[in-house]
Amino acid sequence: MFTEFFKRLSVWEGIDTWIAVTGALAAMACALPGTWLLLRRQSLLGDALSHAVLPGIVLAYLGVSWMEEIGWLAAPATGSGAARVAEGMSLVARRQLALFAGAALSGVFAAVLSEVIQRWGRVERSAALGVVFTSMFALGLLLIRLFADRAHLDPGCVLYGNLEATAFNRLGDTTIPQAVIVNGGMLLVNALLTLLFFKELRLSTFDPDLAAAQGMRPSLISVALMSVTAATVVAAFESVGAILVIAMLIIPAATARLLSDRLSTILFLGIVVAAVGSVLGHVMAITLPAMICSRLGMPQVEDASTAGMMTVAACGCFLLAVFLSPRHGMARAWYERWRLKLRIVREDLLGGLFRREEAASSQPHAANRQATVGDPVRLSWFQRLGRQSLIRQGLIDSGSHGDSLTESGTAAAQDLVRSHRLWESYMARHFALPDARLHDTAEKVEHFLGPELQAEIAAELDQPTMDPHGKVIPTPPERL
Amino acid sequence: MLNSDIFRVLTLQDYNTRVVLCGTMLFGACGGIVGAFMLLRKKSLVSDVASHAALPGIGLAYLILEALSPGTGKSPVWLLVGAAIGSASGLFCAGLIQRTRLIKEDAALGIILSVFFGFGIVLLSVVQSLPTGSAAGLTEFIFGKAAALTAADVTTIGVASVIIMLACGLLFKELSLLCFDDAYAAALGWPTWWLDLLLTTLVVAVTVIGMPSVGLLLVVAQLVIPPTAARFWTDRHSVLTIIAGVLGSLSSAVGILVSAVIPRLAAGAVIVLAGTTIFLISMLLGTRRGILWNWLSQRESHRRIGQLDLLRACFEVLEREHSSTSGLEGDPGTMPLTFEQLQAARSWTAARLRSILSVATSDGSIRQGADAQYRLTSEGMRLARRATRNHRLWEMYLIHFAQTAPSRVDREADEIEHVLAPELVEQLEELLEQDRVRTRLPPVSPHAQLT
Numbered sequence: 001m002f003t004e005f006f007k008r009l010s011v012w013e014g015i016d017t018w019i020a021v022t023g024a025l026a027a028m029a030c031a032l033p034g035t036w037l038l039l040r041r042q043s044l045l046g047d048a049l050s051h052a053v054l055p056g057i058v059l060a061y062l063g064v065s066w067m068e069e070i071g072w073l074a075a076p077a078t079g080s081g082a083a084r085v086a087e088g089m090s091l092v093a094r095r096q097l098a099l100f101a102g103a104a105l106s107g108v109f110a111a112v113l114s115e116v117i118q119r120w121g122r123v124e125r126s127a128a129l130g131v132v133f134t135s136m137f138a139l140g141l142l143l144i145r146l147f148a149d150r151a152h153l154d155p156g157c158v159l160y161g162n163l164e165a166t167a168f169n170r171l172g173d174t175t176i177p178q179a180v181i182v183n184g185g186m187l188l189v190n191a192l193l194t195l196l197f198f199k200e201l202r203l204s205t206f207d208p209d210l211a212a213a214q215g216m217r218p219s220l221i222s223v224a225l226m227s228v229t230a231a232t233v234v235a236a237f238e239s240v241g242a243i244l245v246i247a248m249l250i251i252p253a254a255t256a257r258l259l260s261d262r263l264s265t266i267l268f269l270g271i272v273v274a275a276v277g278s279v280l281g282h283v284m285a286i287t288l289p290a291m292i293c294s295r296l297g298m299p300q301v302e303d304a305s306t307a308g309m310m311t312v313a314a315c316g317c318f319l320l321a322v323f324l325s326p327r328h329g330m331a332r333a334w335y336e337r338w339r340l341k342l343r344i345v346r347e348d349l350l351g352g353l354f355r356r357e358e359a360a361s362s363q364p365h366a367a368n369r370q371a372t373v374g375d376p377v378r379l380s381w382f383q384r385l386g387r388q389s390l391i392r393q394g395l396i397d398s399g400s401h402g403d404s405l406t407e408s409g410t411a412a413a414q415d416l417v418r419s420h421r422l423w424e425s426y427m428a429r430h431f432a433l434p435d436a437r438l439h440d441t442a443e444k445v446e447h448f449l450g451p452e453l454q455a456e457i458a459a460e461l462d463q464p465t466m467d468p469h470g471k472v473i474p475t476p477p478e479r480l
Numbered sequence: 481m482l483n484s485d486i487f488r489v490l491t492l493q494d495y496n497t498r499v500v501l502c503g504t505m506l507f508g509a510c511g512g513i514v515g516a517f518m519l520l521r522k523k524s525l526v527s528d529v530a531s532h533a534a535l536p537g538i539g540l541a542y543l544i545l546e547a548l549s550p551g552t553g554k555s556p557v558w559l560l561v562g563a564a565i566g567s568a569s570g571l572f573c574a575g576l577i578q579r580t581r582l583i584k585e586d587a588a589l590g591i592i593l594s595v596f597f598g599f600g601i602v603l604l605s606v607v608q609s610l611p612t613g614s615a616a617g618l619t620e621f622i623f624g625k626a627a628a629l630t631a632a633d634v635t636t637i638g639v640a641s642v643i644i645m646l647a648c649g650l651l652f653k654e655l656s657l658l659c660f661d662d663a664y665a666a667a668l669g670w671p672t673w674w675l676d677l678l679l680t681t682l683v684v685a686v687t688v689i690g691m692p693s694v695g696l697l698l699v700v701a702q703l704v705i706p707p708t709a710a711r712f713w714t715d716r717h718s719v720l721t722i723i724a725g726v727l728g729s730l731s732s733a734v735g736i737l738v739s740a741v742i743p744r745l746a747a748g749a750v751i752v753l754a755g756t757t758i759f760l761i762s763m764l765l766g767t768r769r770g771i772l773w774n775w776l777s778q779r780e781s782h783r784r785i786g787q788l789d790l791l792r793a794c795f796e797v798l799e800r801e802h803s804s805t806s807g808l809e810g811d812p813g814t815m816p817l818t819f820e821q822l823q824a825a826r827s828w829t830a831a832r833l834r835s836i837l838s839v840a841t842s843d844g845s846i847r848q849g850a851d852a853q854y855r856l857t858s859e860g861m862r863l864a865r866r867a868t869r870n871h872r873l874w875e876m877y878l879i880h881f882a883q884t885a886p887s888r889v890d891r892e893a894d895e896i897e898h899v900l901a902p903e904l905v906e907q908l909e910e911l912l913e914q915d916r917v918r919t920r921l922p923p924v925s926p927h928a929q930l931t
Contacts, residue, residue, distance in 0.1 A: 041586055041587075117763065121712065121769060130528070131708055134701035135701070135755075138752035138753050159597075244594060246594040251595070254591060258582055258583070300611055308599065308604075
């Protein structure tokens with residue numbers, strides 16, 4: 001299986017590197033504003049924005065192709081070397097500028113319109129957003145359908161981009177794709193803005209009122225963040241399309257959020273996850289589908305959409321973080337819960353054994369002095385697991401007549417029973433509970449009383465020796 | 481296109497147009513009805529996630545069908561089943577993600593929407609490279625192809641929408657309470673979890689039946705726009721639901737007819753834009769919250785407040801003038817007021833006072849004599865007395881019961897005097913129990929007592 005994987009991967013060429021780099025740059029550029037949106041709980045706004053800029057982009061495309069037609073924007077001239085690269089650069093810059101302008105205009109229009117609907121029509125926020133962005137998206141699709149032949153826009157590309165094709169759209173006669181310049185530039189701008197306005201963004205995100213009181217303008221920062229997000233979405237648009245860009249905005253940020261609680265670490269990890277997810281996505285796109293489909297009797301399948309696979313890979317990173325995150329991961333939570341459960345089961349076994357030995361020692365017949373932990377068959381599998389670990393650690397001796405506590409086992413059990421009986425005494429002193437009810441709470445609390453609390457309770461109750469049921473409160477040997 | 485063709489389309493002479501119209505209108509009605517619940521539950525955008533998450537379901541269904549028996553992949557029923565499974569599992573995963581607690585609802589929905597759609601794109605690109613599989617049949621689910629609806633499709637849509645409408649109708653009370661106050665519903669012992677699941681199922685069902693006609697990208701519009709538009713016409717939930725259904729099918733009908741007349745226009749997008757137009761009209765003209773209506777009623781109350789202020793100003797000026805002589809019991813026609821006197825009474829600009837005066841003159845509460853001075857009519861005097869009385873009653877109330885400083889009561893009374901209903905005035909009188917109050921004269925202004 002691995003040999004097949006590497007065989008399929010060996011078709012990797014220079015162009016594959018550029019595809020991966022383009023995707024990674026787009027995703028990294030999106031990760032920065034995406035993190036801020038996530039922390040501000042405005043991820044939905046990024047979603048809406050990426051839909052709403054569509055008519056602006058289509059109109060800008062139309063405008064650019066119209067300007068090329070009438071000669072305002074010349075197609076790249078023939079020439080050589082640096083001159084052609086420079087010309088290519090300026091062409092990219094002009095075209096991208098037109099797109100930014102169109103997208104920014106429709107983004108601002110959408111924001112204003114949803115604000116107007118929300119305020120004048122007193123419509124709930126998400127519904128207002130829904131009305132505006134679906135309408136504008138419909139308008140964009142309609143425009144594409146109407147002018148598809150003139151704008152060179154394929155409706156499919158609008159949704160999920162065409163990463164493979166953008167890598168071939170090179171700058172002059174270099175091998176660098178134009179999209180690398182555009183998305184790399186966007187990444188630089190975003191990183192610079194984040195560094196410059198880190199303090200403002202942080203404060204206005206976590207405490208807008210304090211930010212306002214300190215003379216910052218949270219609403220202005222919010223508008224600026226929206227504009228930068230819109231620009232980033234447009235830059236990534238050609239490569240990953242309107243819908244998958246949502247994944248680039250949200251998933252790296254969400255993954256980083258699960259991995260860390262520190263803002264700067266989250267921002268940094270978001271970029272890393274974006275890069276890893278994108279490269280992994282392209283690797284998966286050219287290997288996995290063929291490997292799976294050839295086994296299903298569909299050998300024609302060579303590869304799959306890289307942009308789509310990038311979201312799947314990013315989602316894989318996210319799922320890994322959900323399970324394995326050191327602080328918030330499910331695996332850790334499960335492990336902690338399992339460890340606690342095991343500790344409680346072990347302590348309950350020790351306590352039970354101690355009580356039986358105690359009861360047996362008060363009996364006159366020496367034959368009964370040997371206590372057992374009970375029929376091992378009647379224990380649940382978890383209890384059996386606890387018993388095994390107790391035997392392994394030498395706290396329990398499993399003799400032929402049944403289990404018995406060793407010396408260290410007795411000490412541990414005495415400690416536990418001491419907690420139990422001290423708590424019962426404490427409850428009996430301070431709460432008017434019937435004796436029968438004392439046991440239940442003590443059964444729970446006994447596992448969580450440390451030596452300090454034991455000492456405090458004992459001191460408050462004047463070092464009792466008997467619990468309310470008339471049983472001796474044991475004192476472990478080392479504390480005598 | 482020839483006019484006769486347009487006529488043919490608009491009079492529904494084509495069997496095909498009738499079929500398509502029927503299917504999309506049924507979907508529009510269902511979308512409006514279910515969307516009305518989601519609007520109140522503030523979860524309008526859930527269906528957006530449901531629709532995007534359907535794509536991998538469609539792709540997988542196709543691939544499985546092709547793997548089992550090549551050539552059967554485009555069976556619409558199975559693709560719809562796949563779509564429904566995809567949507568449902570997407571919403572389920574969104575719920576799971578929210579249980580991490582660090583990822584909030586909006587981010588969870590965004591993640592599911594984009595990841596499922598991305599996975600769907602991967603599957604579509606795989607399908608495309610199969611020899612049998614130009615993805616044409618599948619991309620129709622993305623963009624919608626209303627014109628290609630067949631009678632069989634419409635039968636499926638019809639059955640599904642009857643079931644959806646029945647469910648909404650039979651469980652209307654339960655679903656409404658869930659939307660308005662789910663905690664209360666839970667306290668009543670209702671199975672809110674199951675009701676929520678039912679509502680989500682309804683959303684998935686509507687989303688799926690809408691996909692063949694408007695496409696999965698724009699399905700959400702039919703669940704969001706009609707109910708939001710209907711909100712401008714009514715405050716009653718039952719009426720809202722019905723209006724939303726009607727508006728939904730209306731926008732579908734308009735969209736289908738327009739795109740039938742102009743075939744270059746994609747039906748799905750036109751349906752949504754027809755809905756947007758209806759929304760904008762509703763927002764302008766709606767009788768409950770419409771902008772025009774609000775503006776008119778605000779203007780009316782502004783006018784009324786101006787009149788009451790004017791009359792009270794007249795009364796107070798006259799009261800000052802005539803306090804030493806006969807009092808105000810005589811004929812108001814003998815008590816002239818100048819423009820300057822009135823303007824000094826309140827902080828009116830000359831233009832505002834002039835417009836208020838002209839309204840008052842046309843209402844018949846004030847007359848302007850030949851000497852350019854103003855006189856209250858007897859009806860005007862009655863109204864002025866009442867306005868002043870309301871104002872002073874409220875001032876007295878504020879001083880005696882609300883412990884407000886006398887110097888501040890005038891401003892506060894100014895705000896409330898216009899909305900004092902007669903019953904409230906009676907209650908105030910009882911409360912204040914002052915002899916002076918029982919006469920038809922207004923009580924003396926507390927400010928006068930102070931000075």
